[in-house]
Amino acid sequence: MQGATDLVINQVRFDSRKVQQGDVFVAVKGLQSDGHQFISKAIESGAVAIVLEEQNALKTLPEGEGFGGAVIIKVQNSAAALGMMASNFYDNPSEKLKLVGITGTNGKTTTVTLLYRLFRELGYKVGLISTIENRIDEEVIPTNYTTPDALELNKLLALMAERKCTHVFMEVSSHALAQHRVAGIKYSGAMFSNITHDHLDFHKTFAEYLKAKKMFFDNLEENAFALVNKDDKNGLVMLQNCKGKHHTFALNSMADFKAKIIANTFEGLELEIDNQRVWFKLSGSFNAYNLLGIYAAAVLLGEEKSKVLEILSNIEPAAGRFDKVIGKNKVFAIIDYAHTPDALKNVLENIQKTRTGKEKVITVVGCGGNRDATKRPIMAKIACELSDKVILTSDNPRFEEPEAILEDMKKGVPQDAEDKTLVMTDRKEALAEAVKMAQPNDIILVAGKGHENYQEIKGIKYPFDDKKIMSELLES
Ligand SMILES: CC(=O)N[C@H]1[C@@H](OP(=O)(O)OP(=O)(O)OC[C@H]2O[C@@H](n3ccc(=O)[nH]c3=O)[C@H](O)[C@@H]2O)O[C@H](CO)[C@@H](O)[C@@H]1O[C@H](C)C(=O)N[C@@H](C)C(=O)N[C@H](CCC(=O)O)C(=O)O
Ligand SMILES: Nc1ncnc2c1ncn2[C@@H]1O[C@H](COP(=O)(O)OP(=O)(O)OP(=O)(O)O)[C@@H](O)[C@H]1O
Numbered sequence: 265m266q267g268a269t270d271l272v273i274n275q276v277r278f279d280s281r282k283v284q285q286g287d288v289f290v291a292v293k294g295l296q297s298d299g300h301q302f303i304s305k306a307i308e309s310g311a312v313a314i315v316l317e318e319q320n321a322l323k324t325l326p327e328g329e330g331f332g333g334a335v336i337i338k339v340q341n342s343a344a345a346l347g348m349m350a351s352n353f354y355d356n357p358s359e360k361l362k363l364v365g366i367t368g369t370n371g372k373t374t375t376v377t378l379l380y381r382l383f384r385e386l387g388y389k390v391g392l393i394s395t396i397e398n399r400i401d402e403e404v405i406p407t408n409y410t411t412p413d414a415l416e417l418n419k420l421l422a423l424m425a426e427r428k429c430t431h432v433f434m435e436v437s438s439h440a441l442a443q444h445r446v447a448g449i450k451y452s453g454a455m456f457s458n459i460t461h462d463h464l465d466f467h468k469t470f471a472e473y474l475k476a477k478k479m480f481f482d483n484l485e486e487n488a489f490a491l492v493n494k495d496d497k498n499g500l501v502m503l504q505n506c507k508g509k510h511h512t513f514a515l516n517s518m519a520d521f522k523a524k525i526i527a528n529t530f531e532g533l534e535l536e537i538d539n540q541r542v543w544f545k546l547s548g549s550f551n552a553y554n555l556l557g558i559y560a561a562a563v564l565l566g567e568e569k570s571k572v573l574e575i576l577s578n579i580e581p582a583a584g585r586f587d588k589v590i591g592k593n594k595v596f597a598i599i600d601y602a603h604t605p606d607a608l609k610n611v612l613e614n615i616q617k618t619r620t621g622k623e624k625v626i627t628v629v630g631c632g633g634n635r636d637a638t639k640r641p642i643m644a645k646i647a648c649e650l651s652d653k654v655i656l657t658s659d660n661p662r663f664e665e666p667e668a669i670l671e672d673m674k675k676g677v678p679q680d681a682e683d684k685t686l687v688m689t690d691r692k693e694a695l696a697e698a699v700k701m702a703q704p705n706d707i708i709l710v711a712g713k714g715h716e717n718y719q720e721i722k723g724i725k726y727p728f729d730d731k732k733i734m735s736e737l738l739e740s
């Protein structure tokens with residue numbers, strides 16, 4: 265440390281380009297660059313304090329002026345310090361709310377969206393932080409992230425508290441955990457849905473990915489609930505050394521909250537929960553887990569069981585999750601955000617289970633660029649194994665060449681599936697081709713982009729909406 269800490273600061277910043285007179289700049293190491301390189305830039309722009317983890321970075325600063333008079337604070341981990349500073353700067357908003365977070369590879373958006381809708385129906389003012397959008401009760405705030413950065417997150421929570429929200433449901437991504445975006449946040453409850461293959465580009469190994477998810481539970485306080493899916497083999501791992509109150513849910517093993525699938529159709533699920541049989545508007549056994557987790561969280565938050573089930577049974581799925589479009593000629597399209605091997609397998613198995621048997625299943629799927637490349641051949645293989653026809657196409661190519669992504673996917677196409685597989689780079693053309701192929705009653709699964717209303721190519725988001733395009737194609 266160098267200089268006095270009883271200093272009035274204007275804003276906390278971790279991007280030198282945003283620093284203004286009187287701000288504190290936190291130098292965070294990133295993947296593309298290192299915030300420590302921008303300390304002199306931050307001081308030039310008026311930073312009065314610098315938080316850093318690499319003292320050596322100061323050596324590159326111009327001598328003589330005592331770092332422009334800025335106070336220097338060395339910490340062990342700048343990203344974690346940023347999280348705690350952001351919480352303090354906004355007066356610890358998470359402590360003023362009942363904040364429940366969920367982590368897991370799949371099911372987070374579904375869970376928080378339904379919890380948000382359920383608690384609004386129960387009469388509360390509710391906040392939502394999700395991949396699709398953030399909400400302060402009915403006000404929609406667009407987002408580019410599943411979990412916002414520490415400053416955005418605390419700013420949003422502070423607004424929610426100010427507007428008298430009582431409950432907030434948020435997704436906690438593994439990126440956010442690894443980058444300490446949620447350091448300093450106090451939760452009333454933490455949930456774990458599942459962990460399967462994804463994001464190995466970022467975490468490198470499955471063990472590291474698991475460790476990131478576990479951080480959420482390791483940092484939980486005693487009075488918070490820790491609710492995990494016990495049927496996932498890593499569910500109980502989350503609870504190891506977790507100080508929170510342990511609770512489990514499961515379909516196939518002993519657990520505190522249990523459900524049984526009575527029926528699973530295209531339209532929805534009938535479940536038996538706590539001796540009550542209830543129909544829900546979500547289809548697929550994976551959604552039985554989401555619904556049970558939602559029910560358990562609501563009960564742990566003190567809500568009445570039968571009221572919760574009654575309301576939950578009328579709630580619609582989140583946008584782009586098993587979202588159905590039925591065409592004039594009775595062709596069914598299902599728009600689904602399945603962008604991992606497990607999600608794609610689950611959705612296709614659900615289609616296989618609930619179909620009558622005569623119709624064809626046509627799958628249109630792509631994989632995102634600048635994301636885990638190892639999932640590409642696996643997803644192509646799953647699509648081929650569980651569909652009658654497959655069209656491999658682009659998702660969000662980002663900064664990669666779409667053809668290179670498709671080459672990776674093609675490696676997973678089994679030899680005996682080559683004849684039924686087409687490769688079409690242009691996603692719109694791929695969708696049109698699927699519609700052209702389909703006969704009445706056939707099912708087209710459009711996987712990967714769900715609710716997204718853009719296609720991201722070389723840094724630009726072009727308008728693109730799977731559901732809108734399919735609706736138009738099926739009507740024409
Ligand atoms: C992989 C990832 O998470 N990257 C995030 C990360 O970027 P980065 O590590 O590359 O940062 P960097 O560009 O190297 O910069 C390092 C530091 O220097 C600072 N800097 C940089 C340049 C400069 O001139 N001055 C300056 O101070 C930056 O502000 C930053 O603090 O930090 C950036 C700033 O916070 C984020 O915008 C960026 O998100 C990128 C855009 C992203 O796409 N993230 C995705 C993968 C993501 O987070 N997804 C998860 C959901 C995933 C899932 O579960 O499905 C999410 O929660 O949304
Ligand atoms: N509990 C579940 N288990 C496995 N697959 C699921 C589950 N819930 C949903 N899915 C599948 O995963 C897809 C994504 O679901 P959802 O958006 O709820 O997950 P998410 O965890 O929020 O994903 P992201 O990490 O991208 O934010 C769905 O479209 C569906 O195909």
Ligand SMILES: N[C@H](CCC[C@H](N)C(=O)O)C(=O)O
Binds near residue numbers: 633
């Ligand atoms: N939150 C996920 C979303 C993936 C969605 C898919 N459409 C893609 O672009 O890969 C991610 O950032 O990896």
Ligand SMILES: [Mg+2]
Binds near residue numbers: 372
């Ligand atoms: Mg999500």
